[in-house]
Amino acid sequence: MTQVEVIEAVLGGNDEVAAQLRERFDAAGVRTLDIIGSPGSGKTALLEATLPALPSALRVGVLVGDLATRRDADRIARVASQVVQINTAGGCHLEAHHVEKGLAALDLAALDLLVIENVGNLICPVGWDLGQHAKVGVFSVAEGDDKPGKHPPLVLAADALVLTKSDLLPYVPFDRAFFEQDIRQMNPSVPILEVSALKGDLAPWLTWLEAFVAG
């Protein structure tokens, strides 16, 4: 009984902070994304390619979560006006209080879009509300076509799924129909957006993202 009470208290705290964050985002007119995917699924590379391809008037900030190093923030700083690296010191996901701390170093009034690149992990980040308006799941073709079927919580929670590294399709075993079939059994309507950040092929994702920012 004690254990359940403690867990509920922790989750309650997160959801309260997340609700306050969402109010702040809405008041500032900032649309906010939580991007979730495995380590090496290409989340940072996707942002590096995406940000310069967006309309130049769009002001984008990025919060990047990692266990260690500031490398992702350094990469993204070249293409975003505001970036904050959050090191979780071993933690496997971001929580709302991490985002709250990160916002202290951001000027929300000078942003239209805030992207939260979560810690590389297909499992743990899914259940945590960060005050975002949408969750985006990222799978790379190099991970294999069976990853959605083995990770139902993310597929069920995602507002969009990005399939990255399509340039590797000729070199890896990957059955696109099998990949989609697993997703459709769980989430019949989620957009599946195939991209190659390396080649700059981002069209379906950019279309989705611009519509998302427009609200």
Add this chain to the structure above:
Amino acid sequence: MTQVEVIEAVLGGNDEVAAQLRERFDAAGVRTLDIIGSPGSGKTALLEATLPALPSALRVGVLVGDLATRRDADRIARVASQVVQINTAGGCHLEAHHVEKGLAALDLAALDLLVIENVGNLICPVGWDLGQHAKVGVFSVAEGDDKPGKHPPLVLAADALVLTKSDLLPYVPFDRAFFEQDIRQMNPSVPILEVSALKGDLAPWLTWLEAFVAG
């Protein structure tokens, strides 16, 4: 205070069960590996290629952890005499009690090597003792050369690191020297074993594994 006590009790329980498991493995003469890597790093493909390449007298059992599906166990059943799929129902790592339950379906006396393929996750499984004799970390070249630097706990804990999907090296940005440099700063002596399961290039890993089984 209550929260800390609850967590300590849970961890204490795990380490006790893990110690009992290690005693059982030792009594049965079974060497045991815990394999940890991201979703899609190629853990299952590595086992599919490895098991048929081992000396035929070597009897290998596999415990496979996943959030959902029995697909990995079905794949490995073609090459291993004994396989058990453990579904964690959303859990992000295996714990000693999962392994204990899995052993109920295995005949330890008929095994020389037990491989535990952990849930695909570079973070959460690292700290949990499963009674294994060694931990093997898996990184794929498709994940990028920066993953060891961003995941110190696994690099520090690993007895061996396998670099998979070397067949993709011509097609992905990956600096082998950078990858190794990060590892060496944390773990100067851990073997780094480059393989391609797709091409059957497994030599350094097979050599390490056979020496490990020999004790």
